[in-house]
Amino acid sequence: MTAFAYAHLDESLAQKLIDRAGLGDLDRKVQNGERLSFEDGVRLYQTPYLAAVGLMAQRVRTQRHGRKVYFNVNQHVNYTNICIYSCKFCAFAAKEGEARGYLMTPEVVEQKVREQLHRPVTEVHMVAGIHPTMPYQYYLDVVRAAKRARPDIHVKAFTMVEIDHILKISGKSEDEVFADLREAGLGSCPGGGAEVLVDRVHKAVFREKQGPQGWLDTARKVQRAGFQMNATMLYGHIERVDERVQHLVKLRELQDECGGFMAYIPLAFWPYHTDLANYGHVTTGWLDLRSIAVGRLMLDNFPHLKAYWIMLTQESAQSALSFGANDIDGTVTEEKITHDAGTTEPQRLDETQLCHLIREAGFEPVQRSTVYQELGAAG
Ligand code: V47
Numbered sequence: 001m002t003a004f005a006y007a008h009l010d011e012s013l014a015q016k017l018i019d020r021a022g023l024g025d026l027d028r029k030v031q032n033g034e035r036l037s038f039e040d041g042v043r044l045y046q047t048p049y050l051a052a053v054g055l056m057a058q059r060v061r062t063q064r065h066g067r068k069v070y071f072n073v074n075q076h077v078n079y080t081n082i083c084i085y086s087c088k089f090c091a092f093a094a095k096e097g098e099a100r101g102y103l104m105t106p107e108v109v110e111q112k113v114r115e116q117l118h119r120p121v122t123e124v125h126m127v128a129g130i131h132p133t134m135p136y137q138y139y140l141d142v143v144r145a146a147k148r149a150r151p152d153i154h155v156k157a158f159t160m161v162e163i164d165h166i167l168k169i170s171g172k173s174e175d176e177v178f179a180d181l182r183e184a185g186l187g188s189c190p191g192g193g194a195e196v197l198v199d200r201v202h203k204a205v206f207r208e209k210q211g212p213q214g215w216l217d218t219a220r221k222v223q224r225a226g227f228q229m230n231a232t233m234l235y236g237h238i239e240r241v242d243e244r245v246q247h248l249v250k251l252r253e254l255q256d257e258c259g260g261f262m263a264y265i266p267l268a269f270w271p272y273h274t275d276l277a278n279y280g281h282v283t284t285g286w287l288d289l290r291s292i293a294v295g296r297l298m299l300d301n302f303p304h305l306k307a308y309w310i311m312l313t314q315e316s317a318q319s320a321l322s323f324g325a326n327d328i329d330g331t332v333t334e335e336k337i338t339h340d341a342g343t344t345e346p347q348r349l350d351e352t353q354l355c356h357l358i359r360e361a362g363f364e365p366v367q368r369s370t371v372y373q374e375l376g377a378a379g
Helices: 011-020 024-031 038-046 050-065 106-114 136-149 160-170 174-184 199-205 212-224 241-258 285-298 314-320 351-360
Strands: 068-072 074-077 123-126 154-157 186-188 229-235 261-268 327-330 364-368 374-377
Touching (some): 011 050, 024 038, 038 241, 050 285, 068 351, 106 136, 136 154, 136 160, 136 174, 160 212, 174 186, 212 229, 241 261, 241 285, 314 327
Parallel strands (some): 068 364, 074 123, 229 261
């Protein structure tokens, strides 16, 4: 009898709960390795029996990863907040000339990485606004700067929005640009910028920047160039349930085609200081856990499901480990995007705090590299 970490339910009791919730048909599909449909995804989002959805997702997660939960020791560097776009969900972006606007030179990026040399950081996560005037070389230089400060660091940088911009301003072919980025030291790409891959949401809240097709096309180029990447969904604003499921189906299709996604990361929307501030509410534990569990069940071809503690909160991220997540992200160190939008979480958690969250929830913390090589069980 397999014990579930979640509420210590044994298998037969879990099965009873799933069946009583009327989800037995979907559970059988999952157990038989059959793919869930769009309609199935909508049902999973709509059923009131969240615990049953969580148990189904947790079974999948346990089959794949046992009791392991991954974390990494990383730092974020948001090299500029100056951005040509005005997305309604974003509190981070500033216009050129605005007092709160900033731009880091490559030397400052290098300094930021050097400041953390006393910590066992293995990854620098670099994303930023789309600056109106910085030239192609600047993007190569910020990557080089991080590598200069710490040659063995993995640089996970540039969302698909940034990659698209870099391609456009380069004056070079795609192959040349990807070769330049690789030569500069780019290791992989983060999953941001996808928001909700649906035209209605694109038009309503981020109409100026790359839309759903643009994000998917750029992700295809990145993966075909041999880079691995993540995928996010920004949930908890104006999107509908059916739109969330459409987003998941599009990610799943691209993964079938290219296979370069490592993790799916549902990002909870924080509304403060954004144009959606009056929308009414911040994320709820209910929606956070549902987003993790449905993601795990729908994305049968994604190896990892990440509960990013800064956006989910430590409370939700810890609970998410029992709803299908097998990764809690990293130490982070200095984060601006969610903090500008009002997250109540700290700037960083150290390894012992991350391990405590994982162990207390009944799991085994394992430090990983960016690309999910195990770096050893945490002490
Ligand atoms: O692209 C913007 C989102 C993303 C808000 O790949 C907001 O490992 C919440 O993508 N409230 C950046 N979210 C963060 C990101 C990420 C984070 C951690 C790990 C990885 C990874 C990727 O943040 C943006 C946007 O989708 N965002 N504004 C907001 N107000």
